[in-house]
Amino acid sequence: MTGASAAARSRLFGGRVGIEGATLVLFAGAIASYFLFPNHLALLTQFLVLMMFALSYDLLQGHGGIVSLGHAAFFGLGAYAAAILARTGYNDPLLGLAFAAVLSAVVALVLTPIIVRGNDFTRLLVTLGVASLVYEAANRMRGLTGGADGLPDFEIAPVLGLYKFDFEGRIAFIYAFMVFAMVYVFLWRVVTSPFGLALRGIRENTRRMPAIGSPVRRHLAVAYTLSGGIAGMAGAVLAQTSRFASLDMLGFERSAEIMMVATLGGSGHMAGVSFAALAFGWLKDVLSTASPKYWQLGLGIVLMLSVFVARGGIGGLLDHLRFRRSA
Amino acid sequence: MSNVIVVLVDGVAYGMLLFLFAVGLSVTLGLMRFINLAHGAFAMGGAYLAVVLVNDGGLPFLLALPLVFMATGAAGALLERGVIRHLYDRGALQQVLFSIGLAFALSATATIAFGPQQQGVQIPSWLMGRHCVFGVQISGYRVFLVAAGAATAAALAYLFDYTLFGARIRAAVDNRVAAEGIGIKVDRLFVTTFAIGSALAGLGGALSIEMLGLDPTFAFKYLTMLLMIVAIGGAGSTEGLLMAALFLGVVDALFKYFLPEAGSFVIFGVLVAVLVVRPHGLRGRTA
Numbered sequence: 094m095t096g097a098s099a100a101a102r103s104r105l106f107g108g109r110v111g112i113e114g115a116t117l118v119l120f121a122g123a124i125a126s127y128f129l130f131p132n133h134l135a136l137l138t139q140f141l142v143l144m145m146f147a148l149s150y151d152l153l154q155g156h157g158g159i160v161s162l163g164h165a166a167f168f169g170l171g172a173y174a175a176a177i178l179a180r181t182g183y184n185d186p187l188l189g190l191a192f193a194a195v196l197s198a199v200v201a202l203v204l205t206p207i208i209v210r211g212n213d214f215t216r217l218l219v220t221l222g223v224a225s226l227v228y229e230a231a232n233r234m235r236g237l238t239g240g241a242d243g244l245p246d247f248e249i250a251p252v253l254g255l256y257k258f259d260f261e262g263r264i265a266f267i268y269a270f271m272v273f274a275m276v277y278v279f280l281w282r283v284v285t286s287p288f289g290l291a292l293r294g295i296r297e298n299t300r301r302m303p304a305i306g307s308p309v310r311r312h313l314a315v316a317y318t319l320s321g322g323i324a325g326m327a328g329a330v331l332a333q334t335s336r337f338a339s340l341d342m343l344g345f346e347r348s349a350e351i352m353m354v355a356t357l358g359g360s361g362h363m364a365g366v367s368f369a370a371l372a373f374g375w376l377k378d379v380l381s382t383a384s385p386k387y388w389q390l391g392l393g394i395v396l397m398l399s400v401f402v403a404r405g406g407i408g409g410l411l412d413h414l415r416f417r418r419s420a
Numbered sequence: 421m422s423n424v425i426v427v428l429v430d431g432v433a434y435g436m437l438l439f440l441f442a443v444g445l446s447v448t449l450g451l452m453r454f455i456n457l458a459h460g461a462f463a464m465g466g467a468y469l470a471v472v473l474v475n476d477g478g479l480p481f482l483l484a485l486p487l488v489f490m491a492t493g494a495a496g497a498l499l500e501r502g503v504i505r506h507l508y509d510r511g512a513l514q515q516v517l518f519s520i521g522l523a524f525a526l527s528a529t530a531t532i533a534f535g536p537q538q539q540g541v542q543i544p545s546w547l548m549g550r551h552c553v554f555g556v557q558i559s560g561y562r563v564f565l566v567a568a569g570a571a572t573a574a575a576l577a578y579l580f581d582y583t584l585f586g587a588r589i590r591a592a593v594d595n596r597v598a599a600e601g602i603g604i605k606v607d608r609l610f611v612t613t614f615a616i617g618s619a620l621a622g623l624g625g626a627l628s629i630e631m632l633g634l635d636p637t638f639a640f641k642y643l644t645m646l647l648m649i650v651a652i653g654g655a656g657s658t659e660g661l662l663m664a665a666l667f668l669g670v671v672d673a674l675f676k677y678f679l680p681e682a683g684s685f686v687i688f689g690v691l692v693a694v695l696v697v698r699p700h701g702l703r704g705r706t707a
Contacts, residue, residue: 160513207696213512214455215695218651222692225644229685345640349520356517390528396521400507400514 115364134262141269147370149323155361158296163224169343171325176338179247197325209313243339265334365408433562435669436569444620457519461526461639466622496618527639648691
């Protein structure tokens with residue numbers, strides 16, 4: 094009881110979104126994994142991408158209380174943006190990353206007016222509809238996106254002109270890790286800022302925020318734009334490191350997965366969400382190579398159970414541990 | 421000219437199919453405000469049951485339909501009693517997560533039980549033939565769909581708008597506490613309503629095998645479209661849903677005929693556009 098209330102207190106005041114122990118463990122673990130699993134760097138890179146994507150969505154759902162069933166649209170948009178830019182010859186990775194981020198952010202900004210209004214239900218529908226629209230558009234524009242075959246065969250120039258992407262995926266991992274660290278620090282700054290506090294205020298009570306003079310729509314527009322941009326960066330990193338962009342990066346399943354990861358991680362808890370993404374990515378890899386259909390069955394059962402148990406998610410668990418120790 | 425009429429008739433039949441497919445969702449969503457993303461999976465369950473009954477059990481298709489209706493209804497009632505009633509006072513997010521999970525699990529179960537391949541169902545030959553109506557060739561199954569859709573719409577509109585049961589349901593949705601206060605057994609009403617919604621899902625699934633095919637991806641393939649039709653029609657409004665489904669069916673058929681490259685892009689475009697202009701649907705009951 095005391096643990097839970099202390100956790101709630103820490104989330105409301107000061108906004109210490111788990112930057113202490115759990116975050117240190119996360120970063121130490123990420124660096125250590127590079128040396129511990131040199132043969133699985135491609136998979137580890139994918140975990141970093143998944144964590145970035147989850148954190149981008151968590152800014153919306155966990156902090157702003159905005160649910161979306163179409164966040165993969167931005168992820169896929171970023172992936173295609175980076176891939177298409179690289180194919181036209183501008184294959185500098187940082188240029189591609191910036192292009193993907195800006196493009197996804199702009200699309201998110203344009204979509205904001207139709208998404209921030211309405212209730213959860215219309216929001217779920219509109220995001221789902223927009224994502225389906227983007228998916229169909231990518232499917233139809235075969236000349237640009239390769240349609241169902243995906244977009245393979247593009248070269249990415251060395252990072253900063255110095256570090257060439259190697260066959261073992263070392264540079265890819267380091268590149269993804271650097272982007273992830275940047276995103277993490279940036280998001281942590283955002284959610285602990287007065288703006289982040291205002292977002293949580295909107296989540297707790299949308300009606301009362303305008304009464305204290307908080308511009309709800311503008312805050313949500315900023316959150317949505319940032320979230321879309323970061324999701325686009327995650328997609329770009331995946332496309333650049335795997336040298337492939339495909340339709341499933343835009344798909345419904347990816348949107349549903351990220352919603353689940355953010356919720357299981359404990360909405361609004363950055364370290365918790367990152368660990369949830371890690372656990373999810375690892376389980377998915379293990380189970381789906383063993384048997385895709387049992388993976389889907391397991392995923393479904395975990396999703397159903399998650400609604401009834403572990404309501405604070407992994408983040409709640411981490412807080413609980415921390416506060417019990419310090420108390 | 422007669423081509424256009426054939427396309428229009430196709431569109432109307434397709435619209436009726438969409439209506440039958442989506443009406444169960446409209447019932448649970450509009451009357452109970454439960455976001456059931458497993459609706460497509462319920463329909464898939466009904467469709468597989470129909471395949472088993474007809475192809476393996478040797479039952480005639482038309483006899484299998486009421487059995488499917490009752491079986492999926494009973495399954496829905498059990499599910500409501502067991503789990504879903506605990507989700508009514510949770511947020512939209514919890515309902516979405518639970519129902520997506522259920523849909524994943526059912527879809528995976530279908531893959532394990534039936535394999536990933538397409539399934540077909542035996543339709544009686546008198547329904548398969550083509551009939552000449554006012555000089556236009558129409559397949560019997562389409563006529564059957566239109567009739568089934570119209571009958572379902574009439575029955576539901578009567579049930580929800582003109583009976584005591586319907587009045588109680590609407591009262592319970594608008595103000596649960598007050599409805600319980602005047603002696604309406606809301607729990608029991610909600611079981612019945614959820615069972616009706618599930619039964620209609622199963623029926624819609626069984627009816628759509630012939631036109632849409634059936635495989636384990638069925639649970640998600642049409643989900644977006646269904647949700648959007650319900651949103652446009654206004655959840656809980658049978659007439660609104662019927663109008664939305666017919667409109668979309670006709671638009672889809674026209675585009676498939678005159679501009680096939682556009683594909684389902686047009687449909688989603690129209691749906692999003694309507695939602696942007698009218699976020700609460702054409703005639704919504706819920707806010």
